[in-house]
Amino acid sequence: MQRHRSSLALVAALAAVVGLGLLLAGCGGGGSDDNTLRWFIFNEPGGGPQQAARQCSQQSNGRYQIEFDFLPADADGQREQLVRRLGAEDSTIDIIGMDVIWTGEFANAGWIEEWTGQQADAVSQGVFDSVLETARYEGRLYAAPIWTNTQLLWYRSDRVDQPPETWDEMIEEGVRLEENGEGGRIQVQADRYEGLVVWANALIASAGTEILSGPEQIDLAEGPTEDALAIMGRIARSPAAAPDISTSDEDSGRLAFQDGGSAFMVNYPFVHPSAKEEAPNVFKNMDAAPYPRVEAGRQSAPPLGGINLAVSSFSDNKELAFEAIECLIQPENQIAIAEAGGLPPVLEELYDRPVIEEIYPGFVEILREAIETAVPRPSQSPAYQDLSLAIQRSLHPPADIDPEDPAPTYDRLRDYVQQAVDVEGLL
Amino acid sequence: MEASAEPVARTRAASDRTRSERRLGWMLCAPAVIAMLLVTAYPITYAFVLSMQDIDLRFPGEGGFVGLDNYVTVLTSSLWWEDLFNTAFITAVTVSIEFVLGFAIALVMYRAIFARGVVRVSVLIPYGIITVVAAFSWFYAFDPESGFVNNLPLVDAEKAWFGDRWSAFTVIILAEVWKTTPFIALLLLAGLTTIDEGLYEAAKVDGANAVQRFFRITLPLMKPAIVVALLFRTLDAFRVFDTVFIMTGGGQQTESLSILGYNQLISRLNLGLGSAVSVLIFLLVLTIAFMFVRFLGASVPGREREAR
Numbered sequence: 001m002q003r004h005r006s007s008l009a010l011v012a013a014l015a016a017v018v019g020l021g022l023l024l025a026g027c028g029g030g031g032s033d034d035n036t037l038r039w040f041i042f043n044e045p046g047g048g049p050q051q052a053a054r055q056c057s058q059q060s061n062g063r064y065q066i067e068f069d070f071l072p073a074d075a076d077g078q079r080e081q082l083v084r085r086l087g088a089e090d091s092t093i094d095i096i097g098m099d100v101i102w103t104g105e106f107a108n109a110g111w112i113e114e115w116t117g118q119q120a121d122a123v124s125q126g127v128f129d130s131v132l133e134t135a136r137y138e139g140r141l142y143a144a145p146i147w148t149n150t151q152l153l154w155y156r157s158d159r160v161d162q163p164p165e166t167w168d169e170m171i172e173e174g175v176r177l178e179e180n181g182e183g184g185r186i187q188v189q190a191d192r193y194e195g196l197v198v199w200a201n202a203l204i205a206s207a208g209t210e211i212l213s214g215p216e217q218i219d220l221a222e223g224p225t226e227d228a229l230a231i232m233g234r235i236a237r238s239p240a241a242a243p244d245i246s247t248s249d250e251d252s253g254r255l256a257f258q259d260g261g262s263a264f265m266v267n268y269p270f271v272h273p274s275a276k277e278e279a280p281n282v283f284k285n286m287d288a289a290p291y292p293r294v295e296a297g298r299q300s301a302p303p304l305g306g307i308n309l310a311v312s313s314f315s316d317n318k319e320l321a322f323e324a325i326e327c328l329i330q331p332e333n334q335i336a337i338a339e340a341g342g343l344p345p346v347l348e349e350l351y352d353r354p355v356i357e358e359i360y361p362g363f364v365e366i367l368r369e370a371i372e373t374a375v376p377r378p379s380q381s382p383a384y385q386d387l388s389l390a391i392q393r394s395l396h397p398p399a400d401i402d403p404e405d406p407a408p409t410y411d412r413l414r415d416y417v418q419q420a421v422d423v424e425g426l427l
Numbered sequence: 428m429e430a431s432a433e434p435v436a437r438t439r440a441a442s443d444r445t446r447s448e449r450r451l452g453w454m455l456c457a458p459a460v461i462a463m464l465l466v467t468a469y470p471i472t473y474a475f476v477l478s479m480q481d482i483d484l485r486f487p488g489e490g491g492f493v494g495l496d497n498y499v500t501v502l503t504s505s506l507w508w509e510d511l512f513n514t515a516f517i518t519a520v521t522v523s524i525e526f527v528l529g530f531a532i533a534l535v536m537y538r539a540i541f542a543r544g545v546v547r548v549s550v551l552i553p554y555g556i557i558t559v560v561a562a563f564s565w566f567y568a569f570d571p572e573s574g575f576v577n578n579l580p581l582v583d584a585e586k587a588w589f590g591d592r593w594s595a596f597t598v599i600i601l602a603e604v605w606k607t608t609p610f611i612a613l614l615l616l617a618g619l620t621t622i623d624e625g626l627y628e629a630a631k632v633d634g635a636n637a638v639q640r641f642f643r644i645t646l647p648l649m650k651p652a653i654v655v656a657l658l659f660r661t662l663d664a665f666r667v668f669d670t671v672f673i674m675t676g677g678g679q680q681t682e683s684l685s686i687l688g689y690n691q692l693i694s695r696l697n698l699g700l701g702s703a704v705s706v707l708i709f710l711l712v713l714t715i716a717f718m719f720v721r722f723l724g725a726s727v728p729g730r731e732r733e734a735r
Contacts, residue, residue, distance in 0.1 A: 080693055087484040087696065109485050192678035244571045244587040246679065255572050382485060385695050396678055397590070423483065426504040426700065427690060 035064045037317060037324050040085075041097025041307070042078050043070040046341020049097070049146075052333035056324055064320045066095070066328075075099045075194055079385075086111040086312065094315040095325060098143055098308045100134035101194075101379040101388070104215060107137035108382035112310040115141040119322055123329060126347045134376045135308045138215065143308035146329045147343040150302045150370040151202070152363065153289040154257065154265045154272075156282075159184070163289030166296055167203075167231045170264050174240030177263050186240050187253035187265035190232075192396040195249050197377060197388050198303045199266075200395055203228035205301035205375035206294040211387070212378040216421050220414055226406040227294055229413070233401030246397035258282055266291060268305070269360060269367065270342055288363035291370060301375035306346070344371065383420055389427040390416035471709070478702035485696050497703035506687060507704075514684045517596070517671075518664040521603045525660060526653075528604065529611030536612065537619045547616075554609035562673035565602040592679045599681060602670050607663065611656045618652020619645070658719040662712055684708050 041049060053066040069092075071078040079102060085093055086106070096112065106112045115123060123144035124132055135143040153170075155163045159177055164170035170186060177184025189195030204211060207224035236245050242256055250267055257265045258279035265271070275283040291302035309328060311321040327333075334345035338359050344367060350356060351368045360367050381387050394413040395401070401409045419425045478497055481490030501507050532550055539546045553561065568574045569588040577584045589595045622645065630640050646653075668685035671677060677686045688708060692701030 076694070083484065083696055105485055109487060192676050243585040244590055246590040247587065247675070252570075252572055259572070383695075385485075389690060389694065423486070423697070425500055426506045426687065426704075427695060 035062070035317070035320065037064050037066045037094040037321055038069050038092055039066050039095040039097065040069045040071055040082060040093050041095075042073055043068075044337075044341050044343070046337070046343070048333075048337030048340035048343065049328075051336050051340065052328050055333065055336075056327035059327060060324070064317070064324055066324055069093075071097075075101075086314070089314045091312075091314045091316055093312040094317055094321045095328075096310045096312055097146075098310050100131075100148075100304060100306050100308060101377050101384050103135060103142055103308065103310075104137050104380045104382045105384050106310065107140075107142040108215075111313055112142050113313055113318060113322075115144065115322075119326065122326055126349055128346060128348055128371050130304055130371060130374045130376065131306065131346045134304065134306070134379055137380055143310040144325050144329050145306065145308045145346040147334065147337055148304065148306035148346045148371055149268050149344060150304055150367065150374050151198075151266045151268055151291055152302070152366055152370055153292055154267060155287055155289055156183075156263045156285050157287040158285040159263045163287065164264070164292060166293045167235070170292055171234055171238050171240060174263055175238055178239050183261040183263060184240050185242050185256065185262035185264070186235055186238075187242055187248065187257055187262050187267070188235065188245065189249050189253060189266075190236065190245050190396070190398050191247045191249050192392045193249065194388060194392075196396055196398075197391045198305070200228070200232070200391055201375070201377045202291065202301055202303045203231055203294060206291075206298070208294075208298055210375070210378070211391075211417065212381055212421075215380050215382060218414070218417055218421060220410075220417065222410060224294075225413070226410050229395070229401050229406040229409050230403040231294060232395065232398040233406060233409075234403040236397065236399035236401070237403065241399075246399065257286075269344065269363075272360070272363075273342060288366050290366055299373055301373060302370040304371070304374035304376045306343070348372075381421070383423045386420035386423055386427055387417065390420035393427065474702045474705055474709075477698050478706045480699050482699045483695075483697045490699070493699070497699045498707070500700060501703050501707060506682075507684075507707075509680065510682050510684045510687045513680065513682060514665060514667065517600060517603070517667055517683065518661060521600050521607070521664050522657060522660050524600070524604050525608045525611050526657060528608045529656070530615055532608065532612040533615035533619055536616050550612060551609045553606050554613075556606070558606060558669040559673060561606050562602055562670040565598060565605070565670075566674050569598050589675050589679065592681060595675050595679045595681050599667075599670050599674055602674075603664065603667065606670075607660060610663075611660055614656035614659070615649065615652055618649040618656075621652075622648050654719060654723045657723075658716065661715055661719070665712055665715060666708070684711075 039049075039053060050068065053068065057065050071081055078097075078099065082093075082096060082102075086109070096106075098106065098112075107114075120141045124135075124141060127145055128148065131145045131148045132141075135141055135145055153163060159182055160173055164173055174184035174186045189199055201211060204220070204225055207228040209221040209224040210219045213219040235241055242248055242253070242262070244252060244256075248256075250270075253265050253267055254271045254274060256262055257267075257271065258275055260279075260282055269288075272286070272288070275286055291300045293300040309325045311318050311325065315321050329346075331345070331347055331350055334347060334350060335353070335355060337343050338345055338356065342359060344360075345351075345356070348368070351364055357364050378384065378387060391413065394409065394416040416427075420427065479492060479494060481493045481496070483490065536543075536547050536550060556564075566589075569576050571577050571585060571587050576582060576588070577586055586594070588598050626644050626648075627640055630644060635643065666685050667683050668689065671681055671683050671686055672689075675681045677683070677690075684704070685708065688701055688704040691697050691704055695701070
């Protein structure tokens with residue numbers, strides 16, 4: 001009898017412990033209370049988004065209070081955390097700071113809300129067409145752009161009289177400078193990561209074709225694509241290539257350019273204030289030019305980055321979240337974000353304001369034109385991540401591309417992209 | 428009668444006690460068994476179930492049961508075999524180097540005459556560092572732009588260590604060896620301390636030299652410790668992820684199986700394919716463990732009692 005009672009007690013105690021554990025686990029996933037809106041976004045170092053959130057919370061007169069949940073600094077890390085929560089229908093997320101490439105994936109999975117009617121008009125009016133395209137999926141609007149980004153050609157005005165117009169001119173100049181011992185290296189982003197996709201997409205679009213023509217239609221016209229691939233191989237194999245080209249990213253390129261051994265770099269505008277602060281001698285002769293062309297007669301298609309804001313489909317406060325986003329993307333907030341962190345606004349009219357000239361001294365026009373002509377990565381694909389992995393696998397390292405015969409790489413790229421579009425096989 | 432009844436009663440009393448002891452034993456380990464079932468058996472079974480399905484978090488509501496299709500896809504992909512080679516290569520090279528180095532360090536630690544404590548602690552420091560942190564340290568040390576390695580004499584200042592397959596493997600293996608040799612050294616040191624000093628004395632008296640003493644006494648008596656150290660480290664090395672992920676992200680054909688699984692599961696959210704990769708890695712690890720136990724006679728807890 002005694003023993004029976006003690007074993008019963010043990011079972012009861014065990015059940016209690018397990019039950020408590022489940023209960024606690026259940027509590028962790030609870031929704032946000034009443035009027036708090038949780039904004040999941042990476043911690044932008046300039047602090048502009050925080051300013052905007054404070055401003056909007058105040059203006060709402062207590063109807064909502066925006067709070068931050070910070071995500072990792074790199075886009076892959078941000079996505080990893082978000083998709084896990086969204087896949088589990090987590091109601092803690094109200095507002096999502098989305099990289100421009102996630103729209104198709106998130107919208108197709110039913111994770112983000114469509115923007116309709118007046119609200120859709122309000123957040124898309126005056127926004128660059130190229131930027132707005134990144135917020136659409138199957139012709140519908142799923143996010144409100146808050147800031148954008150694009151790459152320019154940064155060059156040493158003391159080493160070349162005129163910035164090169166095409167990639168081939170740039171390689172020629174770079175090689176000449178290297179041979180004279182004047183430092184003619186070219187900095188690109190070609191590590192096996194999203195940056196390589198950014199570069200490849202810009203080259204392919206500049207050559208006059210595109211990776212996808214619809215969510216599941218591959219374009220990749222052979223001639224232009226091979227021209228683009230040949231350029232990647234030519235740079236990687238030329239004496240003007242950075243020695244670490246196959247592991248290069250935005251930051252390694254910036255640092256190398258600041259060291260003075262490089263004459264050219266394609267990169268985002270953040271490199272400008274950074275050089276001013278860290279390498280004044282290089283900065284004196286650092287100038288911006290339009291993104292290089294693939295062929296002389298065709299305008300280039302620079303890369304497009306940035307953040308769009310979306311409302312989570314699992315939020316308990318969707319109406320308030322839409323309202324808050326409308327406030328967050330107001331022109332004053334876009335300017336505040338540009339001032340604080342150098343992130344370009346998405347409203348075209350703002351580029352006429354003097355304050356923008358102060359933020360991007362001497363290259364506002366180049367920047368505006370770059371955003372206008374930029375071509376987004378194929379974010380309309382619901383399997384964009386597969387596409388990105390496929391492109392990385394087929395084009396890395398770029399030195400493996402034979403510039404004289406890019407056809408094998410082209411076949412490889414096409415096969416991999418097909419596999420990604422079909423969401424099949426290992427990637 | 429009287430005489431025979433006594434032992435029977437005693438046996439019954441003894442078996443009663445054994446039974447109740449056994450019951451107590453079960454009850455005492457029940458919480459652990461239940462916890463293990465909850466945290467390991469359930470996820471492992473669930474991974475098996477997922478690996479038989481065409482399931483992708485990004486396409487909710489699509490797919491269904493596909494049997495072994497995912498396994499066919501994985502095993503017919505050249506990526507799987509390339510990554511299997513990479514993983515086996517990293518495992519074989521790191522474990523071999525670590526074993527030799529670890530043995531030497533264990534002997535030094537054992538024979539250290541002065542500052543014993545300091546020697547042991549300082550040898551263990553690398554093992555105490557988080558793998559990701561260690562990987563970043565090595566990555567930055569070998570970074571051509573900011574690292575110090577390229578400024579050393581005899582090293583090409585422009586060498587891009589992570590730009591080429593074999594030089595990238597070299598750094599990955601160096602970092603792994605640096606990080607986990609202390610682990611092997613520690614296990615071997617434990618083995619060394621179990622050897623009776625008297626055996627060495629006797630061998631010396633019989634005229635055995637140091638080399639003979641090492642091969643005839645130290646090695647055979649340390650076999651259990653050696654096998655356990657090699658087993659643990661092999662299983663560990665086979666799942667290598669952090670170092671490769673930080674240094675090359677799998678580029679330059681240095682991708683390990685864990686990174687392949689990570690790409691399918693975490694990045695693509697293709698739970699079916701990803702689970703198939705995970706289950707295959709699990710089976711490989713299981714095979715390695717089995718072979719160690721079977722052919723090298725790693726002692727499993729409880730085995731020696733059965734043998735007796």
